[in-house]
Amino acid sequence: MRIQLLPSTFNSDGHATPEQRLTCFLIDESVAVDAGSLALALSAEQREKVRDIIVTHPHMDHIASLPIFIDDLFPTLKTPVRVYATPEVISLLERDIFNWNVYPRFSELKNDYGPVMQYVPIPAGQEFKVAHLTVTAVAVNHIVPTVGLVVSDGRATIAFSSDTSETEEFWIILNRAPSIQALLIEASFPDSMAQLAEVSRHFTPASLKRELSKLKHNGLDILAVHIKPAYRATIIEELSALQIPGLGVMEPGTVYEW
Ligand SMILES: [Zn+2]
Ligand SMILES: [Zn+2]
Numbered sequence: 001m002r003i004q005l006l007p008s009t010f011n012s013d014g015h016a017t018p019e020q021r022l023t024c025f026l027i028d029e030s031v032a033v034d035a036g037s038l039a040l041a042l043s044a045e046q047r048e049k050v051r052d053i054i055v056t057h058p059h060m061d062h063i064a065s066l067p068i069f070i071d072d073l074f075p076t077l078k079t080p081v082r083v084y085a086t087p088e089v090i091s092l093l094e095r096d097i098f099n100w101n102v103y104p105r106f107s108e109l110k111n112d113y114g115p116v117m118q119y120v121p122i123p124a125g126q127e128f129k130v131a132h133l134t135v136t137a138v139a140v141n142h143i144v145p146t147v148g149l150v151v152s153d154g155r156a157t158i159a160f161s162s163d164t165s166e167t168e169e170f171w172i173i174l175n176r177a178p179s180i181q182a183l184l185i186e187a188s189f190p191d192s193m194a195q196l197a198e199v200s201r202h203f204t205p206a207s208l209k210r211e212l213s214k215l216k217h218n219g220l221d222i223l224a225v226h227i228k229p230a231y232r233a234t235i236i237e238e239l240s241a242l243q244i245p246g247l248g249v250m251e252p253g254t255v256y257e258w
Contacts, residue, residue: 001151001153001155001258002028003025003027003255003256003257004026005020005225005253006024006025006036006038006040006041006042006252006253007040008020008041016041016251016252017252018232020252021036021037022036022037022064023036023037023225023226024065025160026046028131028153029050030049030050030051030131030132031054031130031133032050032053033054033160034056034063034162035053035055035065035069036061036063038053039069040065040068047069047072050069051081052084052131053081053082053083053084054084054130054137055083056085056089056146056160057145057147057162058093058097059163062162063093066097067097067102067103067104070116070117074111077116079113080116080117080118081106081117082119083118083120084120084122084128085119085120086139086145086147092145094107122135122137123137124138124139132153133152133153134151134153134154135149135150135152136173137149138169138173139169140161140167140170141167142163142165142201142202143200143201146162148162148170149162152177156258157177157178157180158180158182158183158184158258159177159182159185161183161184162186163188163201163226164201164202165197165198165201165202165203166210166211168214171216174215175217177217181220181221182220182221183220183222184223185225186202186203187225187235188204188227188228188235189202189204189235190204190205190235190238191206192234193231194207202226205235205238205239205241206238208239208242209242209244212244219245219246220246221248222246223249224247224248224249224250225249225250236249
């Protein structure tokens with residue numbers, strides 16, 4: 001499975017900057033997990049391949065360019081863009097984003113070929129198919145309804161924590177998988193901001209370390225994501241001081257393969 005954390009920002013020569021401001025993972029060039037930078041970071045050719053988007057939760061950094069992505073494709077879509085989310089998240093997207101005030105309600109609009117956007121409600125805790133992938137979504141502990149994901153292509157299995165703090169069911173599902181090649185897990189705030197991390201339901205390096213004691217698999221890559229740009233250097237220093245085998249930081253723009 002090939003996974004890229006899409007860049008959020010670019011420097012003056014057009015290369016991805018190392019900071020992550022938005023969240024969007026592209027899997028095998030065709031399935032997106034969240035859509036923060038989806039409309040900003042894809043080439044025209046890549047844009048043509050993505051029709052399946054799993055939205056873990058409706059926070060702006062995860063959905064910022066979802067309306068723009070569909071808007072860009074509006075006249076040419078021959079099949080709708082499928083947005084996979086829990087029923088709660090679909091309701092929030094319809095109420096707060098695609099509400100005719102912030103943006104048009106694309107789920108009610110058609111182009112010359114038919115509907116342009118289709119919601120696919122996802123069941124919590126049960127497997128479902130997205131393109132060639134088998135996905136299990138698990139509720140995690142964030143301040144809005146949010147799911148973590150365990151994604152398999154039949155050869156590799158990769159887990160995405162999404163935004164979360166201390167949680168239980170995610171680890172049960174993840175530990176049940178026969179093998180896991182990589183865990184992409186959030187580390188939003190430095191240890192000095194543990195209180196803000198707690199109220200906003202995010203990890204710091206210290207709380208991430210405690211949480212990783214629930215992981216039963218060994219020898220996998222553990223890549224920290226969702227590192228707040230303002231505290232990036234400190235968080236990376238604190239993560240490396242943990243000396244956890246396999247723990248690194250996922251770089252936006254790099255394609256990882258498992
Ligand atoms: Zn969030
Ligand atoms: Zn976030």
